[in-house]
Amino acid sequence: MDTFSGCALCLPNLTQLSCCCSREHRPPLCIEIKPKCGFLPSSRHVTKEIKHKVCRFCMHQHFKLAHGKWKRLSRYCPLDLFSGNKQRMSLAIKHLIEEPQNNFKIFKGGECIYSCKDDADVLQDVDELAQHLRPYFLPSGSLMNGHQSSKVVLNELIQVIVSALLSSWDPRKTHLSEGRVRCEASLLHRDLLRNTNHCLPKDCVLDKILGTQMLDSLDIEGLNPLFKRVEQHLQDFPKERSSLQIDGPYSQSFLEKIQNCPTEDDGSIEYAVGKVHQYRVAMTAKDCSIMITIATCGEEDGPVPSLEIQPSKPHFTYSVSILDLDPKPYESIPHQSRLDSKIVNHYLRSTLPNNQELANQSVFLGWDREGEDCTLVFHPV
Numbered sequence: 001m002d003t004f005s006g007c008a009l010c011l012p013n014l015t016q017l018s019c020c021c022s023r024e025h026r027p028p029l030c031i032e033i034k035p036k037c038g039f040l041p042s043s044r045h046v047t048k049e050i051k052h053k054v055c056r057f058c059m060h061q062h063f064k065l066a067h068g069k070w071k072r073l074s075r076y077c078p079l080d081l082f083s084g085n086k087q088r089m090s091l092a093i094k095h096l097i098e099e100p101q102n103n104f105k106i107f108k109g110g111e112c113i114y115s116c117k118d119d120a121d122v123l124q125d126v127d128e129l130a131q132h133l134r135p136y137f138l139p140s141g142s143l144m145n146g147h148q149s150s151k152v153v154l155n156e157l158i159q160v161i162v163s164a165l166l167s168s169w170d171p172r173k174t175h176l177s178e179g180r181v182r183c184e185a186s187l188l189h190r191d192l193l194r195n196t197n198h199c200l201p202k203d204c205v206l207d208k209i210l211g212t213q214m215l216d217s218l219d220i221e222g223l224n225p226l227f228k229r230v231e232q233h234l235q236d237f238p239k240e241r242s243s244l245q246i247d248g249p250y251s252q253s254f255l256e257k258i259q260n261c262p263t264e265d266d267g268s269i270e271y272a273v274g275k276v277h278q279y280r281v282a283m284t285a286k287d288c289s290i291m292i293t294i295a296t297c298g299e300e301d302g303p304v305p306s307l308e309i310q311p312s313k314p315h316f317t318y319s320v321s322i323l324d325l326d327p328k329p330y331e332s333i334p335h336q337s338r339l340d341s342k343i344v345n346h347y348l349r350s351t352l353p354n355n356q357e358l359a360n361q362s363v364f365l366g367w368d369r370e371g372e373d374c375t376l377v378f379h380p381v
């Protein structure tokens with residue numbers, strides 16, 4: 001905790017439900033998912049073809065493993081989760097359960113019962129999790145036991161999470177462009193990727209997050225020159241830092257700068273600032289978490305509107321919230337640019353044998369072996 005910050009946020013405890021209708025007094029379950037970026041960039045500014053094919057999360061996994069952040073590769077792909085296709089979403093959640101890293105946690109009655117434990121035997125953990133979940137998803141008299149019941153229980157949990165992620169009051173759909181929702185690193189069968197209808201219910205939590213993430217329309221490669229334009233402007237007119245709201249406040253007028261940003265680059269500072277602000281908001285949405293809190297509802301609780309997730313299964317009351325929305329600082333943009341190059345170069349080097357030669361040559365193309373930008377720029381004299 002930053003005890004010098006001078007301010008603090010007081011938030012409700014999202015692992016609990018404000019109104020828990022269960023008479024059985026079973027503690028609520030809360031599933032926390034940090035979904036990360038759910039689309040492939042289509043910006044013409046992207047210089048590495050691989051970024052149009054493999055998503056940032058999947059490339060980043062190899063970088064994280066190499067740098068010791070995690071011991072095992074996660075098979076989770078955010079593009080599966082954001083696809084709107086229930087089969088793909090279920091697999092994405094299954095992969096999160098297998099290797100939660102910092103993307104998946106489960107709380108029971110406010111206490112974390114499942115999260116990343118890098119040294120633990122994962123299989124044992126999953127069985128332990130199933131034991132916790134059994135009373136929520138299997139009838140008390142069920143004769144099923146052992147491995148079979150764990151599978152059923154985890155499958156039920158996955159179905160409930162999918163339903164909560166897709167829940168929306170709006171009957172309309174957001175159709176997703178196919179080229180942006182298929183990641184070549186995802187382990188899903190190509191047919192499943194090809195023959196599915198990609199759409200999310202409008203206004204479901206995934207639709208809201210994805211829409212905000214997509215404010216990053218230029219990719220960091222297209223954003224970088226605009227960041228430099230803003231930097232130059234601030235050097236020339238330092239007093240404008242405050243009116244351009246570079247460090248906030250994140251008020252209505254900040255929102256207007258984002259909404260009213262010109263669609264084409266007219267060379268103005270307004271365009272550059274608008275795009276930088278949009279990028280920072282998108283970064284926040286790429287790093288936020290979803291909290292899904294559920295509690296069992298008995299039939300004796302009577303009809304409670306919109307609380308039924310699956311008609312033939314146990315009924316749950318639920319709430320879906322978004323967490324960790326603190327704005328990403330303006331100063332982090334150069335770091336983002338360097339990190340992007342490192343991740344992509346590392347991926348090309350480590351996974352694609354045919355790119356070995358390209359990677360070895362990369363020092364001449366402007367990247368050293370660590371992926372740092374080391375381009376020599378020759379100016380006319």
Ligand SMILES: O=P(O)(O)O[C@@H]1[C@@H](OP(=O)(O)O)[C@H](OP(=O)(O)O)[C@H](O)[C@H](OP(=O)(O)O)[C@H]1OP(=O)(O)O
Nearest residue numbers: 034036060102283284286287326328329332336339
């Ligand atoms: O850059 P990324 O994608 O690695 O995201 C960072 C997260 O790493 P992750 O990949 O989710 O393990 C990182 O997560 P951890 O602290 O590693 O759990 C932070 O959320 C970081 O945000 P901030 O700089 O602390 O505001 C995140 O940094 P931002 O890029 O969102 O600023």
Ligand SMILES: Nc1ncnc2c1ncn2[C@@H]1O[C@H](COP(=O)(O)OP(=O)(O)OP(=O)(O)O)[C@@H](O)[C@H]1O
Nearest residue numbers: 011012013014015016032105289291323324325326
């Ligand atoms: N309102 C809340 N209700 C319940 N749990 C919460 C709430 N806010 C945060 N948490 C829990 O605390 C964890 C850390 O929260 P958060 O990411 O907002 O803090 P942070 O200080 O930014 O930490 P970090 O730097 O690790 O991201 C979350 O992943 C979540 O498990």
